[in-house]
Each structure stands twice: as C-alpha cells, then as structure tokens.
Amino acid sequence: MNSTQPQNNAVPSQQSWEFAEDYVAMPEAVRLARDEATLSGLTPISPGVVATLTVLAATTRAKLVVEVGTAMGASALALFEGMAEGGILTSIDPETDSQLPARKLLTEAGYTSSKFRLIAGNPLEVLPKLNSGAYDIVFVNGDKLEYVEYVANAERLLRPGGLLVVNDVLWHNQVADPENEGDEAIIIREALQAVNESDAYQQTLLPIGNGLLVAVKN
Template identity: 50%
Template sequence: MQADGVLTSVDLEAENQRLARETFTEAGFAPQRFRLIAGAGLEVMPRLTDAGYDLVFLDGDKVEYGEYLDQAIRLVRPGGVIVFDNALWHDRVADPAQRDPETTAIRELLQRVANDENLRSVLLPLGDGLLAAQLI
C-alpha cells in the first residue's frame, strides 16, 4: 500500500472490528491508515467513493455476490482488483446437481465475470476458492 493509502474494512460483526483495530494498532499502523466501518456491505458500499480503491475484497452473503460485484466495479479504479472469497463454495460450484441459492449465485457471478469484457479474471483453487478480477 502506498504511504498515503488507507485500508477500509466493512463488517457487521463488532468483534471482528475490535480485533482488526487491535491487530493494526499492535502492528504499528497509524490510526489514519485504516478505517473500520460497522455495517452491512450493501448498505455501506454505495456511500464509498467511486474509483477510490485499488483492491476490493468481498466475503459476505453469497446470494448478494452479484450486487457486491456491481458496487465493486464502481469502487475500483482502472487496473484495480476485485476479489471474491469462497468462489468454489465447498466444491459445490462444479457440481451441476447443486442448485441451492448460494451455489447458484456464485455460478452466476463466475459466468458474469468471465463474460465481462472490462474484467480480466482468474479463479484460484486456494482454500475454498478465490476469484480475482482486474478492471481493465
């Protein structure tokens, strides 16, 4: 991160926010280098600055992944990267018999990203899968 960069974290869980603040402080990060916002992603993201981010990492309600993508595309600057966690969703995404709402939403996200000519993407089989897409 550049010297004047700021890490922004949005999380519903107060305990996660407390632990993040504690970790950043113990690691020696100045308070102005990170911003912790309590709230739901789809409530907070619309209030964040357009093209103001180099990286947006998303891990939330899988059914909302398509809406997260809409917001993330607006938030990252050209060359920025959007990353989704759980892109393989416990190996369910590759199994066509799995049709639960979460698995279906992730499949739709993967297809949408693959078909978007403004995104260059890669699906990494790390952990439960990471989808990384660069805004061209």
C-alpha cells in the same frame, strides 16, 4: 542418480496442495488474527490466500483498498503487508464483534487508526457511498448470498487496472457441481457469470483456499 519420470498432466496431490498453501510463512500478526477468527467460530482465509493478497497488493502498489468482511482483521493485515506506504484500507462488516478484535490486532501490528477505517454496517448500504473509480483493490469475503451485489458495486469502485478479488468462489466444491442447487452455490455461480459476461475485466480463478477469483479492470 535414479529419477522417476513425471506423468504428463498429473493432477497435484493433496500433499502438493498443502505444500503450496503453506509455502509462504505467515506474518505473526496475520496468524494471530486467523487464530482469533477460528476461536470465534469463523473460517479464516487460508495461508495461500494470505500470501496471494499480499502479492496482489504489492503488485498494484495499492494505496486505497476496500474489503467486505473483516473476519478479525486477517485479510486486512495480509493486504497491508503489500500495500504502498501511506495506504488506507476500508473494511466493512455488519458484525461489530468481528471488528473490535481487528482494531486491536491492527493497532498492535503498528497500523495507526489513520491507516484504516472499520465500518460496522450493511455492506450493501455502505458500498454505494464510496467514491467511484477510487480503489486499487476490492476484496469480497462477506455474505455469500450478497456476492452478486458486491461484484456489481466493485466495478464502479475500481480504477482502471484495479483488482476485484473474490474469496470462497469454489465454496466447498459446491460451485463446480452443476447438480448442487444450494443457495450459496447458486449465488456464487451468478456472481462469477456476471464477471465472465462483463467487458470490464480480465480474470482468472485460482484454486487456492476455497477458491479465489482475481479480475483486473480494463
């Protein structure tokens, strides 16, 4: 059998990245929520991020999760796929229009209203009211210009061993470009720096979707 010797340290091709992103089939409920987000002009979390959220929730046996940014419920549904029985998810979004479809899709997927709280409000006003050290996962996917504040709140909210998960941290290749001075790129860099400089976390940055930071609280 003929074989081609792989090149050492070869960078994955676009085809390989697409293969990895689509490797795990999405649950139908998540697919519907992503479609709803797209139709509403929102950018849904990628299939790779969907699978990763489910794995992280399952790994931590998460029972209490808070997310910033409802985005029609796709991330909530992905997290529920991995959460422990009896888990409760709190989703915060300033846009009611993002939460009404999410409520419908969550209910249709079999999650009763006792399993989730959809809070329509300013995350920077809601997060400080949540219990300290209570949450297994904090998923950040809201306003990029508020990422620094979201990350600061997450450290207080997470229990030891809990996960901070931040979406879009590569932001369309802008964050890695030191010459890019766009507002979002600057703020995301500051949020990443805050996690880097904190003694509270062990972390990794995954090049899936638009970039996903995963940090475990010490």
